[in-house]
Amino acid sequence: MDLIAIIGYVAAVATTSSFLPQLIKILRKRRAEDISLLMYLIFVSGITLWLIYGILVHEMPIIAANGVTLVIALAILILKLKYG
Amino acid sequence: MDLIAIIGYVAAVATTSSFLPQLIKILRKRRAEDISLLMYLIFVSGITLWLIYGILVHEMPIIAANGVTLVIALAILILKLKYG
Numbered sequence: 001m002d003l004i005a006i007i008g009y010v011a012a013v014a015t016t017s018s019f020l021p022q023l024i025k026i027l028r029k030r031r032a033e034d035i036s037l038l039m040y041l042i043f044v045s046g047i048t049l050w051l052i053y054g055i056l057v058h059e060m061p062i063i064a065a066n067g068v069t070l071v072i073a074l075a076i077l078i079l080k081l082k083y084g
Numbered sequence: 085m086d087l088i089a090i091i092g093y094v095a096a097v098a099t100t101s102s103f104l105p106q107l108i109k110i111l112r113k114r115r116a117e118d119i120s121l122l123m124y125l126i127f128v129s130g131i132t133l134w135l136i137y138g139i140l141v142h143e144m145p146i147i148a149a150n151g152v153t154l155v156i157a158l159a160i161l162i163l164k165l166k167y168g
Contacts, residue, residue, distance in 0.1 A: 004137065004140045004141060007133055007136055007137045007140065008134075008137045008141075010133055011130050011131075011133035011134040011136075011137050012130075013130075014126055014127070014129050014130025014133060015126075015127060015130035015131060015134060016130075017126060018122075018123050018124075018125075018126035018127035018130055019123060019127075020123075021120040021122035021123045021126070022119075022120040022123040024120075025118070025120045025123075026118070029118065031117075031118050032118055033115075033117075033118055034109070034110070034113065034115050034116055034117055034118035034119055035106075035118055035119065036105040036106040036108075036109045038102075038105035039102050039103060039104075039105045039106040039109075040102075041102075042098055042099075042101060042102035042105070043098070043099060043102035043103075045098050046095050046096075046097075046098025046099035046100075046102055047095075047099060049091055049094055049095035049098060050092075050095040050099060052091055052095075053088065053091045053092045053095050053145070056088045056091065057088060057092075057143075059141075061137070062146075
């Protein structure tokens with residue numbers, strides 16, 4: 001694996017894992033008032049398109065990052081709808 | 085511009101613009117209690133790496149998306165530190 005791919009994977013792990021502390025915070029506090037519903041509606045749509053783009057250009061870091069991010073962002077969106 | 089590039093640009097506009105409603109919400113309510121500080125610390129680091137990756141693989145949608153996202157996410161991070 002070359003340096004460019006390594007940078008892509010570290011970037012993927014960072015941006016993907018970054019949403020986990022937010023998910024855990026909402027689960028613990030059962031609060032999501034300051035979270036923007038519109039942000040997560042648009043974000044989930046955009047991440048879905050990034051996933052399709054990654055598949056079409058055969059870029060594994062883009063596919064891996066957006067696949068996992070989609071699951072976590074969807075969970076935050078559902079919890080936002082639940083806890084408002 | 086081919087279909088793959090169009091999908092990439094629409095994805096870029098969606099994921100980038102998604103952070104704007106969150107930024108506007110924090111500015112209006114002057115509240116960021118439910119926002120995870122750790123999320124934005126890790127996210128800003130990851131977006132910086134995506135920007136470097138995009139430059140190295142010469143993918144304009146990745147460069148454009150992450151350049152703008154970095155500015156907005158940094159603003160949210162600063163407001164989180166301010167309003168906590």
